[in-house]
Amino acid sequence: MPNVSDESPVNKINFANFTEVLVDEVIEDLFEVPTLGVCKCDRCRYDIKALALNSLPPKYVVTRKGEVYAKMDVFRNQMRVDVLRAVIEAIEIVKKRPSHQ
Numbered sequence: 001m002p003n004v005s006d007e008s009p010v011n012k013i014n015f016a017n018f019t020e021v022l023v024d025e026v027i028e029d030l031f032e033v034p035t036l037g038v039c040k041c042d043r044c045r046y047d048i049k050a051l052a053l054n055s056l057p058p059k060y061v062v063t064r065k066g067e068v069y070a071k072m073d074v075f076r077n078q079m080r081v082d083v084l085r086a087v088i089e090a091i092e093i094v095k096k097r098p099s100h101q
């Protein structure tokens with residue numbers, strides 16, 4: 001028997017800021033670069049994410065849970081360059097002035 005609460009409609013709906021999804025993707029990608037030269041701890045990662053998101057317009061989306069963001073591909077293509085630029089700028093700021101020593 002499936003859990004009753006899992007079957008309620010609200011649990012099948014996902015609310016997200018798609019800009020945040022993209023920022024997470026870009027940070028993930030850039031953190032793979034060995035020569036990036038920025039601290040990769042959680043604090044610095046969140047600082048980078050916050051800085052990047054504050055400089056980008058939000059894009060709120062409502063999807064059914066498990067639904068892929070495929071229909072957002074147009075938006076992804078439009079935003080990818082801006083998101084990349086914002087994350088790189090944020091990395092430069094955190095690199096110069098990390099919140100910790």
Ligand SMILES: [Zn+2]
Nearest residue numbers: 039040041044
């Ligand atoms: Zn750090």
